[in-house]
Amino acid sequence: MDPPAVLEAYRLGLFPMPLDEYGFVGWFSPMERGILPLDGLRVTRSLRKMIKRYRVSVDQDFRGVVQGCADPHREGRWIDTEVTEVYTALHEAGYAHSVEVWNADDVLVGGLYGISVGGLFAGESMFHHPELGRDASKVALVTLVELLRASGPEGRLLDVQWQTDHLASLGVIEVTRADYLDLLEEALTVPPPCWDLPGRG
Numbered sequence: 001m002d003p004p005a006v007l008e009a010y011r012l013g014l015f016p017m018p019l020d021e022y023g024f025v026g027w028f029s030p031m032e033r034g035i036l037p038l039d040g041l042r043v044t045r046s047l048r049k050m051i052k053r054y055r056v057s058v059d060q061d062f063r064g065v066v067q068g069c070a071d072p073h074r075e076g077r078w079i080d081t082e083v084t085e086v087y088t089a090l091h092e093a094g095y096a097h098s099v100e101v102w103n104a105d106d107v108l109v110g111g112l113y114g115i116s117v118g119g120l121f122a123g124e125s126m127f128h129h130p131e132l133g134r135d136a137s138k139v140a141l142v143t144l145v146e147l148l149r150a151s152g153p154e155g156r157l158l159d160v161q162w163q164t165d166h167l168a169s170l171g172v173i174e175v176t177r178a179d180y181l182d183l184l185e186e187a188l189t190v191p192p193p194c195w196d197l198p199g200r201g
Helices: 003-011 045-051 062-069 081-092 136-151 165-169 177-187
Strands: 015-018 025-028 032-035 055-058 096-102 108-117 120-128 157-161 173-176
Touching (some): 015 157, 032 177, 055 136, 062 096, 081 108, 136 157
Parallel strands (some): 120 157
Antiparallel strands (some): 032 157
């Protein structure tokens, strides 16, 4: 893995994931791809209330978010030092971005990060601290969707790789590989989003 290869992989519709417990990484392009339509996010009343409890930022602590996602206590954790350095380099080059969620004590309690190429945002991972930041990862996702929608124009693509039951409850759907590649081709023609947080009414 190196930054140029990773970036080119996303442009081709691929994403990295571990192949085994020894840390070998493969490139995946599944037959069914999870995406979140920007007009399809489901936000419950309770989640709306939780949003008001937190401060949210963008690109304020990219490495902190990656480290949160890399917590060795997390099941299936595979983000190691090499992955961290590759994505940090992409962040410094303007291609990787993070959304951070902070509690009232200004402690980082959740967030997400991913790759932005044109109108594609490929979400890589998200996390939250259950004891300190209930629903904090969901708050980060809501913020990301608001940011992408505020950036216009149409044609943006929010890729979440896989549809899980948890993500399906938030509005994630599956599309075929062929349909995903069509959506990706269009998204890559769209200008990158503005990474300034939109105001909330």
